[in-house]
Amino acid sequence: MDEPTGPLKGIRVIDLTSVLFGPYATQILGDWGAEVVKVEPLSGDVWRYAGHFRNRGMSGQFMAVNRNKRSLALDLKHSGGKDVLRRMISRSDVLVTNVRPAALERLGFGYEGCQKTNPRLVYAVATGFGQNGPWAKRPAFDEIVQAASGLASSVGTDDEPTFVPSLIGDKVCGMMLAAAVSAALFRRERAGHGQLVEVPMLETVAAFNSIEMLGGHAFEPPIGPVGYKRMKERRPMRTKDGWLTMLPYSGDNWCDFFKAVGRPELIEELSVRDPVLLSANIDQIYARMSEIAPSRTTAEWEELLLELDVPHAAFTRLTALGEQPHLRAVDMFPDLDHPSEGRIRQARPSAMFSENPPGIYRAAPRLGEHSHEVLRELGYNDSEIAVLADCKAIAING
Structure with a gap:
């Protein structure tokens, strides 16, 4: 050894x-x-x-x-x-x-x-x-x-x-x-x-x-419910041929994303430029993303999201963890x-x-x-x- x-x-x-x-x-x-x-x-x-x-x-x-x-x-x-x-x-x-x-x-x-x-x-x-x-x-x-x-x-x-x-x-x-x-x-x-x-x-x-789950109870007296709404709403997105998670994060990310998928009207409808309103509307936002995701294959989404610099990842099966591209490159397993x-x-x-x-x-x-x-x-x-x-x-x- x-x-x-x-x-x-x-x-x-x-x-x-x-x-x-x-x-x-x-x-x-x-x-x-x-x-x-x-x-x-x-x-x-x-x-x-x-x-x-x-x-x-x-x-x-x-x-x-x-x-x-x-x-x-x-x-x-x-x-x-x-x-x-x-x-x-x-x-x-x-x-x-x-x-x-x-x-x-x-x-x-x-x-x-x-x-x-x-x-x-x-x-x-x-x-x-x-x-x-x-x-x-x-x-x-x-x-x-x-x-x-x-x-x-x-x-x-x-x-x-x-x-x-x-x-x-x-x-x-x-x-x-x-x-x-x-x-x-x-x-x-x-x-x-x-x-x-x-x-x-x-x-x-x-x-x-x-850390995030105290929610409104992080204040005394509480100013809102416990929990973090996004945690309950986030979900895998079904693509045309698989699954992907994508997370436009900043206001610019969201604007670029909805423009790129041909839905610019959602920028104002969902108030994605304002982080407070974006957080409040997260259930509607994820619902729209679920509707949009099946329009492309996972590979097509990855190509677009890389170009837009939007955080994303395809889902890795446990049986294929050693073959996940980044983990394989860094010899994680x-x-x-x-x-x-x-x-x-x-x-x-x-x-x-x-x-x-x-x-x-x-x-x-x-x-x-x-x-x-x-x-x-x-x-x-x-x-x-x-x-x-x-x-x-x-x-x-x-």
Whole structure:
């Protein structure tokens, strides 16, 4: 494997997370160069078994959020397993966990105890609900948070809420957690000590959704209804031979568009020059566009809209995502050789750094693949490692 080159090179991260929210965050840190050790129970992260796989425990979904990590299989209820983790904490920069805080405290790895072991440690907790609120001890999953945050009501209606068909809460919160850890590391360089970082799902998704969806309730007292009208009205446009989304945005865009399609009278009828009136009339505007769109093929629309500099895109099927022209040109979905899983495909890191490019330098690990290697680095000799394996404090695979 290649060596990491990203801006977090040299930062050591203990990844005590499972499923999606936490592992996505720690993968981002790994993509950015951090050395990440994924500490798993002897049975493994349950996400290993979700979705399609060639070999049990190595699903595509697991590999998509666990590259650039090493796997250490550890029983944290065993005294030997606890000793290993304590030694890791003393030598690490970051601990990221989505184990419930009370459970981690009972195991002896709460924030205060870890801070005493290593005052420079950034201790990051991925929670469902903020620990200062009444729901602190509740379990949370993506659909729970979509429901409680108002997101499902925004996608559907108050009377008939609808889930976004994606684990959007986990992924948005994962990105927030990676950013929060990076900010805490920067602060540590200034202050000389670590701190507790918490990213709760409900609060994060509620804030994320509120940006446009508070609508008139962004004022007190409210000056209008909640929601953003354009979100309810926007729709795919059926062309003569497919589907296209197009979004004339500025007043000039709208004027150029309606002139080019031979409907200049709509400029005044729909008041597209005035952004306030345009917003108010957006339902009528989209209705007119739906009537106009079938007059041309998708390719003909793309040629015209490029000429007019009107934002647009043809729809890409999930099965053809790797062939989307821009994504193919930037090699967004490279084919990779996995040591045990053969040829795989996943998205490369999207954030770019001119001096410290991120990259994929280590394939997602098999459960316990690096247990022996990590323990040797921690100072355990082979006989000590064998004892830990025999008493099932650790598991070794490979």
